[in-house]
Amino acid sequence: MKTIVIAAGYATRLYPLTKNFPKPLLKIGNNTILGKMLDDIDTIPDIDEHIIVTNHKFVNIFEDWKGKTNYTNPVTVIDDGTDTNENRLGAVKDLLLALEKYNVDDDILVVAADNILDFSFKGFVDFFNDKGTSVIMCHHEPELKKLQRTGVIAVDEDMKVLDMQEKPEHPVSNWAVPPFYIYQKEDLPLIKDCLNHNCGFDAPGNLAHYLCKITDIHAYKMPGKRFDIGNLDSYEEAKKLFDSF
Numbered sequence: 001m002k003t004i005v006i007a008a009g010y011a012t013r014l015y016p017l018t019k020n021f022p023k024p025l026l027k028i029g030n031n032t033i034l035g036k037m038l039d040d041i042d043t044i045p046d047i048d049e050h051i052i053v054t055n056h057k058f059v060n061i062f063e064d065w066k067g068k069t070n071y072t073n074p075v076t077v078i079d080d081g082t083d084t085n086e087n088r089l090g091a092v093k094d095l096l097l098a099l100e101k102y103n104v105d106d107d108i109l110v111v112a113a114d115n116i117l118d119f120s121f122k123g124f125v126d127f128f129n130d131k132g133t134s135v136i137m138c139h140h141e142p143e144l145k146k147l148q149r150t151g152v153i154a155v156d157e158d159m160k161v162l163d164m165q166e167k168p169e170h171p172v173s174n175w176a177v178p179p180f181y182i183y184q185k186e187d188l189p190l191i192k193d194c195l196n197h198n199c200g201f202d203a204p205g206n207l208a209h210y211l212c213k214i215t216d217i218h219a220y221k222m223p224g225k226r227f228d229i230g231n232l233d234s235y236e237e238a239k240k241l242f243d244s245f
Contacts, residue, residue, distance in 0.1 A: 024113035112179035119224030151177035
């Protein structure tokens with residue numbers, strides 16, 4: 001299984017902090033946002049490589065960071081060729097670029113690079129191995145306004161995804177979807193063909209929304225909490241919460 005990290009955004013809501021520096025590499029204690037995530041993922045036996053997709057503006061910064069890491073599995077950095085928020089490819093196109101550029105023929109763990117978690121991805125990978133289908137993560141969200149700003153799923157008693165909505169006015173459930181997915185090797189042909197079937201390409205949830213209509217996907221209940229760093233206030237709060245870890 002390969003990790004594919006989507007890290008090609010421009011984080012305009014964190015300007016001026018991220019005007020010339022990538023959000024995933026912002027410091028949290030003695031580590032970075034991305035470093036905290038990969039420190040965990042790198043320990044999972046199923047994983048054999050980490051592929052990070054970034055943009056042309058920040059690729060050298062990621063390469064410098066890579067040179068200072070010491071992960072068990074190799075780290076590959078991909079330049080998606082964009083240099084502004086206006087010409088960004090979008091998360092799904094960045095994922096497709098990674099699959100095509102390295103001819104990936106393996107299960108893939110796809111993660112957004114701007115989250116801090118208080119749990120391990122190992123349970124997610126174990127759930128994937130148990131179900132034998134592609135899987136997505138979900139968590140219970142009681143607030144309607146937050147549900148209206150994210151992906152929402154309906155599931156059966158076995159946590160098989162029956163429907164997925166994108167930023168719904170009337171959510172089908174309280175199961176919200178964070179940007180963490182495992183797609184099985186067998187579904188890669190469907191992923192590679194998704195743009196020919198009107199799949200959205202800006203947010204990573206667009207792909208899960210498309211796939212759940214044409215193949216079986218199960219949802220894993222997030223066993224802890226995640227902290228999404230979206231603006232300057234949330235970054236300052238994250239530093240206070242996680243600086244000692």
